[in-house]
Amino acid sequence: QDAGDSQKDKADRATSDQVLDQRTRMILLQMINRGFVSEVHGAISTGKEANVYGAMLHDDAAGATTHRAIKVYKTAILSFKDRERYITGEHRFKGGFDKGNNRKMVKLWAEKEFRNLRRIYNADIPCPEPISLKLHVLVMGFLGDRKGWAYPRLRDAVLSGDDVDQQWYKLYVQCLGLMRRIYQVCRLVHADLSEYNILYHDGKLYIIDVSQSVEPDHPRSLEFLRMDIKNVGDFFRRKGMDTLADRAIFNFITSPEGAVEEPEMTKVLEHLYETRASTADEDQAQVEVDNEVFRNQYIPQTLEQVYDIEKDAQMVGKGEGNDLVYSNLLPDQLVKPKDAEKKEDEESTSASSDGEGASLDSD
């Protein structure tokens, strides 16, 4: 057998448990020829939209072996219905959403994951190193031990010792810090963050699966952020943790003021814990109600949308913009109280439309 054939065998191993089409096998072969990997192994994970394979790169000169991971998006797709909401309104997808062309669409997803991963990696956030991309095949760094065992998902993490609660607490504040950093430094919202898309090793969290992440100017980014916050909170609450209110976390992540580095971010969160209203058992119900209200509140994404909403416009006009859920996203001059003369004006207007205001409040 010549070298070409044996390399082809190595690429074919990946097909033993999942049938890969000819095109994908050619790309894997190309990845081998270009030296991004030396051999492709079996699937680490098989999902609805993508499979992740283990791979190895041999550096013969150095006698070293590096593990890598290859994410192969499935081109024969099933349902991309759920994906549509992430693409609509995303300026990086101006071309739009061509349901008729799966292959092209899947290529866009892989591209998006690669670009998002690069941003997150460059911001020193623990995640796989983006290595190479070709059509729907993405080669990245492997998150696992030297024997090739992938780190567990946070969901499957097993903590031990007599300070397990303290360890969960640390992971929780670490996670919130990563979310803030992703938002402020990478200008991204993960948009599918949960214990399934975070890997855990030795006290450290790693962010994965970022193909659906969107920029803050996406019309639904804050809605996705709110969902990320809920998912993370739900998980840590199931671990018995006393979590911060969703609204406080939302403000922590989106506030342009303050640190985006550790250990400062953790200090801010510790301060939030200290200064919040007590959450003794009888207050826990109140916290849940507040979370529920927050989750259902309308969050405008742009100033244009702010002015679309009559109620919010009135509040901002009265200098009460500070009460808005997104107040820290508004320019200062909008939330500062207006000068006295203007204020009187507004008050007389709002007095005449009291009934209207009340009906809007009950939305």
Ligand code: ADP
């Ligand atoms: P999916 O879209 O199928 O959810 P993910 O990117 O979440 O794809 O990857 C699926 C699983 O593959 C992850 O839960 C994780 O266990 C594993 N995995 C993904 N990327 C890596 C990596 N770089 N290193 C190790 N394991 C990984």
Ligand code: MG
């Ligand atoms: Mg995933």
